[in-house]
Amino acid sequence: MPTDFDPGWLWLIGGVVLLIMEVIAPGFFLVFIGAAAVATGFFTVLFGLGIATQCALFVLYSILAVLAGRRFYANRASDSTDPLLNDRAGRLVGRVVTVVHQVDDHSGRVRVGDSEWSARGGPAAPGQRVRITGVEGNCLIVEAERQLK
Numbered sequence: 001m002p003t004d005f006d007p008g009w010l011w012l013i014g015g016v017v018l019l020i021m022e023v024i025a026p027g028f029f030l031v032f033i034g035a036a037a038v039a040t041g042f043f044t045v046l047f048g049l050g051i052a053t054q055c056a057l058f059v060l061y062s063i064l065a066v067l068a069g070r071r072f073y074a075n076r077a078s079d080s081t082d083p084l085l086n087d088r089a090g091r092l093v094g095r096v097v098t099v100v101h102q103v104d105d106h107s108g109r110v111r112v113g114d115s116e117w118s119a120r121g122g123p124a125a126p127g128q129r130v131r132i133t134g135v136e137g138n139c140l141i142v143e144a145e146r147q148l149k
């Protein structure tokens with residue numbers, strides 16, 4: 001049984017399948033490849049292009065679709081009013097916490113809420129209150145809390 005499908009229709013069907021797959025399992029990349037396949041299919045159906053030209057168009061359209069999508073979605077990135085939204089350690093800067101193990105320039109531990117964090121700075125003895133002034137990796141930088149007298 002011969003299968004004489006027009007390659008343009010195969011591109012169109014493939015592109016639609018990719019677009020449907022994007023809807024079923026969103027990862028936001030198949031939409032670009034699917035759009036490139038659909039565009040290649042349209043041009044192949046309209047102009048009867050050869051296989052080499054079809055592949056070149058598909059690559060070109062894929063690159064253009066990805067670049068256009070990146071530009072569009074980069075501009076739509078929401079600017080949060082809270083720049084530390086996903087930076088748990090950064091959100092701790094300015095808080096006053098209690099020293100659990102002696103804090104010096106090299107090591108120490110402080111209690112933050114119901115957990116303990118490694119800390120440097122001080123110096124501060126266990127039980128003393130310190131203020132978090134910065135973060136390096138997962139280590140808090142602390143200094144002794146100044147009290148008014």
